[in-house]
Amino acid sequence: MHLDAKPPSGPLDKKWEKHQLEMKLVNPANKRRFDVIVVGSGLAGASAAATLAELGYHVKCFCFQDSPRRAHSIAAQGGINAAKNYQNDGDSVRRLFYDTIKGGDFRGREANTYRLAQLSVNIIDQCVAQGVPFAREYGGLLTNRSFGGAQVSRTFYARGQTGQQLLIGAYQALSRQIGAGTVEMHPRTEMLELVLVDGQAKGIVVRNLVTGEVSSHAADAVVLATGGYSNVFYLSTNARGCNVTATHRAYKKGAAFANPCYTQIHPTCIPVSGDHQSKLTLMSESLRNDGRVWVPKKKGDKRAPDQIPEADRDYFLERKYPSFGNLAPRDISSRAAKEACDEGRGVGPTGLGVYLDFADAIQRLGEGTIRERYGNLFDMYETITGESAYQQPMRIFPALHYTMGGLWVDYNLMSNIPGLFVVGEANFSDHGANRLGASALMQGLADGYFILPYTIGNYFASTKPQKPSVSHPEFKKSEENVRNQTKRLLSIKGKRTATSFHRELGKLLWDKCGMARDEAGLKQALKRIPELREEFWQNLTVPGDSGEFNQSLEYAGRVADYMEFGELLCTDALTRRESCGGHFRTEFQTEDGEALRDDEAFSFVSAWEFKGVDQAPVLHKEPLVYEEVKMTQRSYK
Amino acid sequence: MNLTLKVWRQKSANSPGRFQDHTARNVMPDMSFLEMLDVVNEELAERGEEPIAFDSDCREGICGACSLVINGIPHGGNAGTATCQLHMRHFHDGQTITIEPWRARAFPPVKDLVVDRSAFDRIIQSGGFVSVNTGGTPDANALPIPKVDQELAMDAAACIGCGACVAACKNASAMLFVAAKVQHLALLPQGKVEANRRVLSMVEAMDAEGFGACSVTGSCEAVCPKQISLDFISRMNRDYLKA
Ligand SMILES: Cc1cc2nc3c(=O)[nH]c(=O)nc-3n(C[C@H](O)[C@H](O)[C@H](O)COP(=O)(O)OP(=O)(O)OC[C@H]3O[C@@H](n4cnc5c(N)ncnc54)[C@H](O)[C@@H]3O)c2cc1C
Ligand code: SF4
Ligand code: FES
Numbered sequence: 001m002h003l004d005a006k007p008p009s010g011p012l013d014k015k016w017e018k019h020q021l022e023m024k025l026v027n028p029a030n031k032r033r034f035d036v037i038v039v040g041s042g043l044a045g046a047s048a049a050a051t052l053a054e055l056g057y058h059v060k061c062f063c064f065q066d067s068p069r070r071a072h073s074i075a076a077q078g079g080i081n082a083a084k085n086y087q088n089d090g091d092s093v094r095r096l097f098y099d100t101i102k103g104g105d106f107r108g109r110e111a112n113t114y115r116l117a118q119l120s121v122n123i124i125d126q127c128v129a130q131g132v133p134f135a136r137e138y139g140g141l142l143t144n145r146s147f148g149g150a151q152v153s154r155t156f157y158a159r160g161q162t163g164q165q166l167l168i169g170a171y172q173a174l175s176r177q178i179g180a181g182t183v184e185m186h187p188r189t190e191m192l193e194l195v196l197v198d199g200q201a202k203g204i205v206v207r208n209l210v211t212g213e214v215s216s217h218a219a220d221a222v223v224l225a226t227g228g229y230s231n232v233f234y235l236s237t238n239a240r241g242c243n244v245t246a247t248h249r250a251y252k253k254g255a256a257f258a259n260p261c262y263t264q265i266h267p268t269c270i271p272v273s274g275d276h277q278s279k280l281t282l283m284s285e286s287l288r289n290d291g292r293v294w295v296p297k298k299k300g301d302k303r304a305p306d307q308i309p310e311a312d313r314d315y316f317l318e319r320k321y322p323s324f325g326n327l328a329p330r331d332i333s334s335r336a337a338k339e340a341c342d343e344g345r346g347v348g349p350t351g352l353g354v355y356l357d358f359a360d361a362i363q364r365l366g367e368g369t370i371r372e373r374y375g376n377l378f379d380m381y382e383t384i385t386g387e388s389a390y391q392q393p394m395r396i397f398p399a400l401h402y403t404m405g406g407l408w409v410d411y412n413l414m415s416n417i418p419g420l421f422v423v424g425e426a427n428f429s430d431h432g433a434n435r436l437g438a439s440a441l442m443q444g445l446a447d448g449y450f451i452l453p454y455t456i457g458n459y460f461a462s463t464k465p466q467k468p469s470v471s472h473p474e475f476k477k478s479e480e481n482v483r484n485q486t487k488r489l490l491s492i493k494g495k496r497t498a499t500s501f502h503r504e505l506g507k508l509l510w511d512k513c514g515m516a517r518d519e520a521g522l523k524q525a526l527k528r529i530p531e532l533r534e535e536f537w538q539n540l541t542v543p544g545d546s547g548e549f550n551q552s553l554e555y556a557g558r559v560a561d562y563m564e565f566g567e568l569l570c571t572d573a574l575t576r577r578e579s580c581g582g583h584f585r586t587e588f589q590t591e592d593g594e595a596l597r598d599d600e601a602f603s604f605v606s607a608w609e610f611k612g613v614d615q616a617p618v619l620h621k622e623p624l625v626y627e628e629v630k631m632t633q634r635s636y637k
Numbered sequence: 638m639n640l641t642l643k644v645w646r647q648k649s650a651n652s653p654g655r656f657q658d659h660t661a662r663n664v665m666p667d668m669s670f671l672e673m674l675d676v677v678n679e680e681l682a683e684r685g686e687e688p689i690a691f692d693s694d695c696r697e698g699i700c701g702a703c704s705l706v707i708n709g710i711p712h713g714g715n716a717g718t719a720t721c722q723l724h725m726r727h728f729h730d731g732q733t734i735t736i737e738p739w740r741a742r743a744f745p746p747v748k749d750l751v752v753d754r755s756a757f758d759r760i761i762q763s764g765g766f767v768s769v770n771t772g773g774t775p776d777a778n779a780l781p782i783p784k785v786d787q788e789l790a791m792d793a794a795a796c797i798g799c800g801a802c803v804a805a806c807k808n809a810s811a812m813l814f815v816a817a818k819v820q821h822l823a824l825l826p827q828g829k830v831e832a833n834r835r836v837l838s839m840v841e842a843m844d845a846e847g848f849g850a851c852s853v854t855g856s857c858e859a860v861c862p863k864q865i866s867l868d869f870i871s872r873m874n875r876d877y878l879k880a
Contacts, residue, residue, distance in 0.1 A: 129774035133791040140781025172766035179762035273667040
């Protein structure tokens with residue numbers, strides 16, 4: 001496998017411009033002869049599909065929800081970053097770029113990240129033109145907030161519903177094209193195979209989730225915009241339907257999977273309340289702007305929070321990180337909370353929680369201001385827990401939230417398989433080992449609106465339109481794979497449900513490959529996962545039939561993929577013998593308990609090649625070369 | 638607590654449906670309504686029986702997928718929340734709960750509690766957008782927008798497209814959904830340009846999908862998880878007459 005990232009030469013700030021000039025163009029009249037398949041209708045997929053259709057390509061778009069508007073992107077709350085410097089507080093493209101590279105613990109690709117920061121500016125213009133109602137000042141201009149540890153205010157937001165508003169903007173642009181007949185939309189349709197013809201991505205095999213019908217779709221290129229894989233951990237802040245199937249199955253067809261062990265834990269989620277828990281709810285990080293995080297100083301202090309005097313409280317983030325305090329980055333805050341709970345100082349019925357306290361802020365600013373800033377979040381908290389955060393501190397605990405890893409792509413967002421492009425959270429992208437708050441929306445939209453539609457043209461300009469027929473043997477073979485797997489899942493007729501397997505796998509991964517990892521634990525997980533997988537294939541029960549709407553069957557197929565993917569995740573975590581960003585190996589930490597990178601040995605992207613289900617995958621390395629940035633040890637003291 | 642559920646079961650669009658009794662045991666007050674159904678479904682699956690099909694995804698009241706009529710009320714009757722945000726602490730031991738799908742001519746059944754709401758997508762496709770292509774847009778701050786207009790547009794834009802308004806309406810009218818989109822865009826200068834065309838084509842598409850007429854009873858507003866205001870309907874009616 002050959003990995004060529006293809007970053008353009010020249011100074012960082014000129015690379016994209018230069019590349020745009022050098023890329024070949026497709027003649028406008030020729031564009032409609034090219035068919036593009038876009039799998040996914042979240043921010044990345046919807047923006048890509050709409051833009052490709054505007055440019056004149058013929059697009060087919062797929063999603064598993066009943067409407068493209070319901071993609072998981074809809075749930076993003078906090079906001080989207082852009083280097084507009086509207087607040088005149090010293091922000092710039094270079095600063096956003098540097099923050100992103102540094103936040104990613106120097107494990108991202110310099111050229112991509114710089115381009116992301118450059119394009120952030122265009123995204124806001126685009127969204128405003130579409131009618132996205134971003135928050136404004138009385139003077140009518142856009143307002144910003146500082147978010148997730150940034151020292152400038154560069155985050156644009158629409159109340160606590162930024163993802164919803166951005167997605168509706170992209171969905172509307174997509175709907176316009178569907179109405180015009182340039183995009184053919186296939187909702188409630190799941191991609192189950194990527195089809196390669198002569199080594200090039202030429203189509204997909206899908207299952208219609210309503211009728212169960214399996215069919216093939218051919219195209220000149222395939223774009224995966226299928227989101228992240230947090231749900232391999234069973235409990236996460238992601239929507240229930242998010243899964244790894246599309247990217248995992250592409251991996252099994254030869255696409256390299258990069259940095260799977262870079263997973264992000266979010267510090268402010270509502271703690272688990274019991275075994276029935278189906279997902280975890282994120283409380284926006286913006287709460288940390290005014291809330292103070294604490295636990296009792298003494299172990300096992302069971303007093304109600306208002307009975308614990310100041311002297312008996314440990315505001316551990318403020319204590320450990322005096323300059324960033326409650327705004328310390330996500331991984332640092334999460335680990336600090338875990339440590340407090342490991343020490344027996346956790347709060348709430350399960351002991352897995354810490355307080356996020358607004359009492360001081362309410363005293364300082366008044367309840368009205370707090371209500372104005374966070375009213376909807378406080379309401380949400382009360383709906384779920386039955387407790388009012390105006391009267392008592394919230395309880396929060398970290399949860400799996402985002403995955404920086406994903407399919408490997410080059411500067412053009414093309415995977416190592418020609419014709420297979422990957423955008424949004426599904427690619428391994430621009431965030432290195434850790435993503436900054438409000439940067440995922442930015443990346444999804446930069447990929448979909450401003451990068452892929454042009455780089456795909458360059459690919460087409462250097463190939464001829466040659467969409468194979470769906471009766472090509474490769475399509476037939478892939479259809480057979482899908483039918484066989486379905487048959488296999490339905491015929492086991494064992495005793496355990498897919499949920500029970502998923503829950504067990506998720507718990508194993510959370511314990512051994514979650515917030516903190518070590519060699520012994522990872523090895524245990526790597527021993528246990530294949531056993532669990534074997535049991536899955538022997539003792540699974542899936543009710544119902546294949547030729548109908550069958551949610552149990554859909555889900556079982558996704559869990560089957562987690563059973564393989566979990567192993568890749570742990571393998572990557574075991575191989576990366578350093579700590580960086582969201583990947584924390586307890587063996588590799590500084591005296592203060594900070595992540596300790598090993599730049600000599602590990603400044604590379606790990607790209608894994610599939611070799612068979614029970615075979616070890618092969619590691620390929622893309623060295624990370626920093627032309628302009630100097631690597632430093634991250635410090636948030 | 639233990640509960641009796643009377644659940645609408647329907648194998649497919651073309652087969653007849655009926656209510657079937659299910660028992661939910663050991664329900665805890667902290668569970669969400671959908672988690673309660675998950676537990677019932679696990680038991681069914683373990684017994685080799687078909688679980689109850691229902692739509693959900695985000696489980697935090699924003700994607701608009703969940704869509705249950707609970708004891709006759711879409712989303713279950715708690716103000717400003719979707720089905721997935723309803724928790725079991727609002728029920729009591731021994732209670733009988735009826736659970737039905739959205740019922741409307743324009744939302745044909747798929748299975749059990751799942752219906753087809755693609756009519757909403759087609760209404761948006763008919764004109765629920767601003768006709769701008771990617772790129773070449775002016776600087777985001779080139780055009781100041783009064784905060785009150787932006788806030789009001791945001792109130793309308795908060796619609797999650799769930800369809801509860803239709804399910805609650807005795808005429809199965811989609812007016813609240815359509816008005817929310819029309820007003821979200823008409824209130825902003827970017828959307829004003831093609832406001833006339835938009836309202837005409839969206840209303841036409843709504844009628845063509847078979848949604849009923851609006852008689853302003855307000856049952857839609859009462860069940861809307863985003864508390865979209867009826868005022869948007871009167872605003873839209875004015876815009877429609879002008880156009
Ligand atoms: C609760 C929450 C809050 C967040 N808040 C923020 C925030 O404030 N700021 C920020 O920048 N980021 C935030 N994020 C992260 C951000 O929302 C996501 O990373 C981003 O939206 C992902 O977009 P996407 O387009 O890549 O994928 P998604 O939105 O996940 O879309 C995936 C699409 O792929 C489709 N799909 C997947 N698999 C298949 C298949 N096999 N066949 C067919 N279709 C398939 C789905 O139907 C869907 O349409 C948040 C995330 C969460 C969970
Ligand atoms: S107006 Fe309210 S009830 Fe109707 S679709 Fe929108 S959010 Fe749902
Ligand atoms: S599941 Fe998304 S709104 Fe209820």
